[in-house]
Amino acid sequence: MLKEAARAEVRQGETTGAEDALKAKPRDAGIVVAEAGAEQELTDGFHLVIDALKLNGIDTIYGVPGIPVTDLGRLAQAEGMRVISFRHEQHAGNAAAIAGYLTKKPGICLTVSAPGFLNGLTALANATTNCFPMIQISGSSEREIVDLQQGDYEEMDQLAIAKPLCKAAFRVLHAADIGIGVARAIRAAVSGRPGGVYLDLPAKLFSQVMDAKAGAKSLVKVIDPAPAVLPAPAAVERALDVLKSAKRPLIILGKGAAYAQADSEIRALVEQSGIPYLPMSMAKGLLPDTHPQSASAARSMVLKEADVVMLIGARLNWLLSHGKGKTWGEPGTQKFIQIDIEPKEMDSNIEIAAPLVGDIGSCVSALLKGIDGNWSVPPVEWTSAINARKEANLAKMASKLLKNSSPMDFHSALGALRTVIKERPDAILVNEGANTLDLARGVIDMYQPRKRLDVGTWGVMGIGMGFAVAAAVETGKPVLAIEGDSAFGFSGMEVETICRYNLPICIVVFNNNGIYRGTDTDPTGRDPGTTVFVKDSRYDKMMEAFGGVGVHVATPDELSRAVNEAMDSGRPTLINAAIDPAAGSESGNIGNLNPQSVVRKKAAA
Numbered sequence: 001m002l003k004e005a006a007r008a009e010v011r012q013g014e015t016t017g018a019e020d021a022l023k024a025k026p027r028d029a030g031i032v033v034a035e036a037g038a039e040q041e042l043t044d045g046f047h048l049v050i051d052a053l054k055l056n057g058i059d060t061i062y063g064v065p066g067i068p069v070t071d072l073g074r075l076a077q078a079e080g081m082r083v084i085s086f087r088h089e090q091h092a093g094n095a096a097a098i099a100g101y102l103t104k105k106p107g108i109c110l111t112v113s114a115p116g117f118l119n120g121l122t123a124l125a126n127a128t129t130n131c132f133p134m135i136q137i138s139g140s141s142e143r144e145i146v147d148l149q150q151g152d153y154e155e156m157d158q159l160a161i162a163k164p165l166c167k168a169a170f171r172v173l174h175a176a177d178i179g180i181g182v183a184r185a186i187r188a189a190v191s192g193r194p195g196g197v198y199l200d201l202p203a204k205l206f207s208q209v210m211d212a213k214a215g216a217k218s219l220v221k222v223i224d225p226a227p228a229v230l231p232a233p234a235a236v237e238r239a240l241d242v243l244k245s246a247k248r249p250l251i252i253l254g255k256g257a258a259y260a261q262a263d264s265e266i267r268a269l270v271e272q273s274g275i276p277y278l279p280m281s282m283a284k285g286l287l288p289d290t291h292p293q294s295a296s297a298a299r300s301m302v303l304k305e306a307d308v309v310m311l312i313g314a315r316l317n318w319l320l321s322h323g324k325g326k327t328w329g330e331p332g333t334q335k336f337i338q339i340d341i342e343p344k345e346m347d348s349n350i351e352i353a354a355p356l357v358g359d360i361g362s363c364v365s366a367l368l369k370g371i372d373g374n375w376s377v378p379p380v381e382w383t384s385a386i387n388a389r390k391e392a393n394l395a396k397m398a399s400k401l402l403k404n405s406s407p408m409d410f411h412s413a414l415g416a417l418r419t420v421i422k423e424r425p426d427a428i429l430v431n432e433g434a435n436t437l438d439l440a441r442g443v444i445d446m447y448q449p450r451k452r453l454d455v456g457t458w459g460v461m462g463i464g465m466g467f468a469v470a471a472a473v474e475t476g477k478p479v480l481a482i483e484g485d486s487a488f489g490f491s492g493m494e495v496e497t498i499c500r501y502n503l504p505i506c507i508v509v510f511n512n513n514g515i516y517r518g519t520d521t522d523p524t525g526r527d528p529g530t531t532v533f534v535k536d537s538r539y540d541k542m543m544e545a546f547g548g549v550g551v552h553v554a555t556p557d558e559l560s561r562a563v564n565e566a567m568d569s570g571r572p573t574l575i576n577a578a579i580d581p582a583a584g585s586e587s588g589n590i591g592n593l594n595p596q597s598v599v600r601k602k603a604a605a
């Protein structure tokens with residue numbers, strides 16, 4: 001808060017409420033002069049933004065400092081907020097997004113104008129696609145100059161660019177509107193289907209001053225930011241009717257279900273109904289993956305053979321083959337129930353027989369009432385067929401996980417990490433890569449909700465270090481980041497951030513010398529192949545460069561020893577795990593999405 005003598009002279013154009021509040025005399029040559037004598041407490045745009053966030057229980061900012069928001073970060077820190085400064089905005093943005101997912105409060109990403117704004121925007125768009133609540137607050141250049149395209153410092157019409165890439169976008173021009181602007185951003189981010197929100201704050205706004213009391217009054221504490229959405233009773237009845245008609249029912253839990261934090265209701269629904277369930281990647285651990293009703297190890301079978309499928313916070317997008325095609329049963333033989341807070345999600349790919357629009361907690365509670373009493377569990381033919389398939393598949397995998405070979409392949413390395421998570425179920429697992437992602441998802445069982453954070457709906461690379469930092473900051477739990485060597489490269493510089501804040505993060509780089517495999521060549525012999533990296537790189541040295549612990553390992557035993565040491569010590573650690581360069585497959589599990597030329601020309605002579 002600024003305390004100034006009443007004769008404060010305030011440049012015109014930097015004032016809004018200040019004029020009335022200071023009982024200013026008529027403007028004279030651009031100067032506003034307050035009446036003599038009165039003591040006046042002033043506030044400004046910087047402080048109002050910070051006060052508005054704090055009033056709404058937001059205590060952490062992820063960002064990169066610079067013009068015009070440098071002082072905002074400093075002042076926020078001085079006011080007791082946690083401010084985590086990154087080396088690149090995309091990672092700050094990913095941190096904010098996953099903070100939102102973990103806490104149900106919007107994560108805040110603070111960026112500078114134009115290039116910094118654009119760097120953060122990828123994360124904002126990704127948050128929106130994944131339904132993570134986040135607010136990107138960006139400084140911007142002067143409206144008058146930007147709109148006339150007169151070439152301001154970092155000139156860009158940021159609001160217009162952000163709009164199509166997020167759920168909502170707002171700009172605040174007057175200090176007295178900061179409270180409302182922040183309130184609108186918060187409500188837009190967390191209500192209904194959560195998503196990314198852009199808040200544009202031009203440089204001039206930050207130094208606008210106004211009377212402190214009027215400023216405090218202008219702030220808004222958002223009441224009930226994410227109101228419950230109750231399902232219509234008729235829709236609940238319809239869903240129960242469809243569910244009761246099933247011979248081979250299946251529940252699919254998505255990351256919306258994990259986000260909803262309705263953990264005990266969901267568990268009760270699964271257990272009381274006796275219906276087998278399949279967790280999507282980030283819903284793993286909502287119930288422990290070792291749960292007897294988990295059908296993960298019989299995934300292809302249940303998707304093909306179920307007659308009624310109930311989606312809870314999961315979309316029928318590419319990750320579920322759009323609900324049709326080879327993955328699923330004959331068209332028309334399967335009925336879908338879908339629980340989602342977003343009505344427009346229904347029928348997005350195929351007909352939904354029983355749409356249930358509402359928040360997951362309320363919808364699942366309503367269904368639970370209906371399966372009390374005269375409910376009969378699914379036929380034993382269905383559940384025992386699933387169990388038989390599970391056992392066969394799990395046995396097939398078990399032997400692959402136990403090999404203590406050198407060089408390691410993906411399975412033997414993941415076998416070691418699987419045990420680490422089993423013994424440390426409250427650790428958070430961050431995971432990205434191609435083979436490193438697909439195989440870890442299948443191999444590593446999760447035991448608690450919201451412990452698995454990965455590439456999400458876009459399958460985007462580069463979330464690793466941002467997610468790891470926010471997971472550590474928001475939860476205080478140890479973080480294990482399992483990274484393909486390519487994936488790690490997108491955010492690798494943030495190991496400095498991890499060391500600077502001394503966060504309990506252990507990164508394991510699955511180093512197979514390249515993307516998919518480390519064996520590609522340039523047919524002309526001129527350059528390295530397009531998908532390979534420097535052979536036998538030592539990523540562990542990057543961590544050592546900033547004072548963290550670096551370890552190089554070649555066997556599963558060495559790997560598990562190093563990870564356990566890291567997790568016990570809580571020290572920032574990077575383990576370079578040498579993986580057989582020939583072990584990976586093209587694009588991991590989604591090679592079918594990667595077109596390959598059938599008319600490949602011979603290399604030029």
Ligand code: ADP
Nearest residue numbers: 193254255256260280313314315340341359360
């Ligand atoms: P997955 O990738 O795990 O299948 P998706 O991101 O595709 O998950 O789907 C999540 C769905 O959950 C989205 O359609 C979103 O609207 C919905 N959702 C998110 N939060 C809630 C909530 N609290 N209540 C109901 N639906 C929600």
Ligand code: MG
Nearest residue numbers: 485512514515
């Ligand atoms: Mg690789």
